[in-house]
Amino acid sequence: KAGVTQTPRYLIKTRGQQVTLSCSPISGHRSVSWYQQTPGQGLQFLFEYFSETQRNKGNFPGRFSGRQFSNSRSEMNVSTLELGDSALYLCASSLGAPSSETQYFGPGTRLLVL
Amino acid sequence: AQSVAQPEDQVNVAEGNPLTVKCTYSVSGNPYLFWYVQYPNRGLQFLLKYITGDNLVKGSYGFEAEFNKSQTSFHLKKPSALVSDSALYFCAVRVVLTGANNLFFGTGTRLTVIP
Numbered sequence: 001k002a003g004v005t006q007t008p009r010y011l012i013k014t015r016g017q018q019v020t021l022s023c024s025p026i027s028g029h030r031s032v033s034w035y036q037q038t039p040g041q042g043l044q045f046l047f048e049y050f051s052e053t054q055r056n057k058g059n060f061p062g063r064f065s066g067r068q069f070s071n072s073r074s075e076m077n078v079s080t081l082e083l084g085d086s087a088l089y090l091c092a093s094s095l096g097a098p099s100s101e102t103q104y105f106g107p108g109t110r111l112l113v114l
Numbered sequence: 115a116q117s118v119a120q121p122e123d124q125v126n127v128a129e130g131n132p133l134t135v136k137c138t139y140s141v142s143g144n145p146y147l148f149w150y151v152q153y154p155n156r157g158l159q160f161l162l163k164y165i166t167g168d169n170l171v172k173g174s175y176g177f178e179a180e181f182n183k184s185q186t187s188f189h190l191k192k193p194s195a196l197v198s199d200s201a202l203y204f205c206a207v208r209v210v211l212t213g214a215n216n217l218f219f220g221t222g223t224r225l226t227v228i229p
Contacts, residue, residue, distance in 0.1 A: 004157070033216055043204065043219035056216055090157055094215065102148070103217060105157040 004093050004106035011111045018079040021109045025072050025093030032074040037088040049074050050096055086113045116141045118207050120220035127195045128228050135190040135223045137205030147188040148206040149179055195227045
């Protein structure tokens with residue numbers, strides 16, 4: 001079974017631009033979560049989607065948004081990019097129920113904001 | 115509030131020696147605990163998890179972890195380290211019954227296995 005895939009793998013943007021990242025979960029998984037990884041802040045939870053609905057949200061500004069499609073694929077969007085948004089953005093999928101399930105991570109999208 | 119502490123930024127161990135990567139947690143309920151490993155320019159790979167039952171959990175690549183409720187710890191161990199184990203290790207917690215699926219991560223411990 002294929003793992004979590006994320007596209008693109010690398011992105012370079014300039015301040016003020018917007019960016020859209022994509023995540024395809026493992027087949028059959030209905031929950032997709034997004035995390036931001038930076039050297040200073042570590043791994044921080046952005047949001048989680050389940051059945052096209054945002055189920056949980058971390059402490060990030062409204063410039064960060066996401067959505068999930070009927071096939072469980074998810075996108076996250078960052079508008080008005082800032083230098084501090086440079087990070088590795090990780091997507092994780094799981095079957096769905098918030099419990100003991102394991103989240104499986106994709107390889108990430110590395111975003112550099114200049 | 116939930117938090118995870120990995121008190122050591124760096125752990126060095128000689129190849130063939132046992133290794134331990136420490137993790138302690140603070141939660142306001144019962145925890146689910148996870149260990150992940152990250153290789154350079156890669157995402158996180160799942161190693162093992164504790165949900166309930168036996169306090170000693172066995173996972174991938176010969177790793178195991180022991181859940182200690184009284185000490186609120188979940189240390190990762192391996193009897194004999196390999197050079198290929200060198201990577202960044204993350205401990206994570208999810209709180210049962212909060213309805214939230216997200217993981218709270220520690221700051222990571224970089225393990226270096228010396229040949």
